[in-house]
Amino acid sequence: AKMGKEPDFRCYLLDISHPLLVEAYKHAAGELSGVAPVFPIHGNFHDLRSVIALAVRTEERRRLWCMIGNTFGNLDHEPRFLTDLAACAQRGDLLLLDLMLVWANPSDRTAILATDPVFLRKLPEPFVHWLTGPLHRYCRGARSINLEVELSLRCPLPGSYQVTFWANVDHARGGTARHQISLVRRYTLSLLSTELRDMGWRTIRQFTYGPDEPQHRGGLLLERM
Numbered sequence: 126a127k128m129g130k131e132p133d134f135r136c137y138l139l140d141i142s143h144p145l146l147v148e149a150y151k152h153a154a155g156e157l158s159g160v161a162p163v164f165p166i167h168g169n170f171h172d173l174r175s176v177i178a179l180a181v182r183t184e185e186r187r188r189l190w191c192m193i194g195n196t197f198g199n200l201d202h203e204p205r206f207l208t209d210l211a212a213c214a215q216r217g218d219l220l221l222l223d224l225m226l227v228w229a230n231p232s233d234r235t236a237i238l239a240t241d242p243v244f245l246r247k248l249p250e251p252f253v254h255w256l257t258g259p260l261h262r263y264c265r266g267a268r269s270i271n272l273e274v275e276l277s278l279r280c281p282l283p284g285s286y287q288v289t290f291w292a293n294v295d296h297a298r299g300g301t302a303r304h305q306i307s308l309v310r311r312y313t314l315s316l317l318s319t320e321l322r323d324m325g326w327r328t329i330r331q332f333t334y335g336p337d338e339p340q341h342r343g344g345l346l347l348e349r350m
Contacts, residue, residue, distance in 0.1 A: 134161035135186070139176065141169045171201065173209040188214065193223040198310040204281050207324050211349070218349040220326055225311045226333065226341045231286045234278060241311075243274055243288055256290060256306050266297045284316030314343050325350050 136153055140146040150165040157163055168176035190210065200206050210220070229236035238244045257270050264270075270292050277287040290307040318328040326347040335342035 136161050136163045137166055137178070138163065139166045139168050139170055139179070141167070143167065170196075171206070173206070173213055176213075179213045187217055187219070189219040189221060190214065191221045193221070195223055195225050195309060197222045198225055198312070199308065201308075202281050203310075204324065207321070207326070211325055214349045216349055219329075220345075220347040220349070222345045222347070224314070224317070224343050224345070225309060226343050227284070227286065227311045227313050228341060231280075231284050231311075231313060232278060234276060237276060237286060241276075241288070244276065248272060248274070257292060260292055260294060260304065260306070264294055264302075268295045268297045270294050280310055282310075282312070282317060282320055284313030284320075285310045287311075311341075312343075314345065318345060321345070321347060322350075 134157075136157055138146060138149050138153060140149065146165050146167060150163060153163045164178075166176060166178050168178070170176075173179060197203065197206075214220075227237075228241040229239070231237070253272060256272065260267060260270055273291040273293065275289045275291060277289060280287050287308055287310045289305060292304045292306050294302045294304065296302065314331050314333070318331055322328065327350050328345055329348050330346040331343065333340040333343040
């Protein structure tokens with residue numbers, strides 16, 4: 126916005142899920158009523174280049190790209206996403222990443238298993254219900270569903286490790302099927318900041334937050350160079 130003028134903002138929401146997009150639009154439109162128009166876009170952020178509304182600019186605006194709720198840590202391949210984003214973004218655009226942080230040296234498997242709470246505590250029932258819900262609803266003949274949590278140190282970005290949630294489904298007709306139902310990566314802020322700079326994103330600010338001590342949630346505000 127220019128000095129002396131009313132702020133001129135626009136809000137774009139992108140998701141592949143119609144129900145989530147509709148609910149997000151209702152919330153954002155209510156919160157931003159009279160402040161900024163809201164534009165819902167049905168599309169896949171795993172393939173940003175296919176979303177024409179993002180890839181083609183019709184006017185010059187500085188964009189703030191937001192990936193909150195640890196969405197960045199759920200991507201199947203972060204460098205590929207950032208490459209696609211770079212093709213849509215312009216110099217000066219901002220990127221806000223919300224991240225989960227490592228609990229131990231990301232190359233030390235023993236230390237991670239001994240400190241990361243996901244490997245030490247029983248998964249909360251509401252979380253288990255949420256993860257297994259689609260299997261209970263759509264996997265016909267499922268007799269039982271058991272979750273496993275797996276640690277992987279082979280990640281696309283340095284200074285990170287991956288927590289993968291697997292579901293083992295026993296069928297009434299016999300046999301067991303194994304499904305990957307979720308993954309999340311944890312990051313080292315300083316190493317991620319360095320890596321992203323090499324990919325064309327300069328860190329403006331990095332921060333941590335959350336109830337833990339030390340804190341294990343964090344974020345990066347970056348600028349496209």
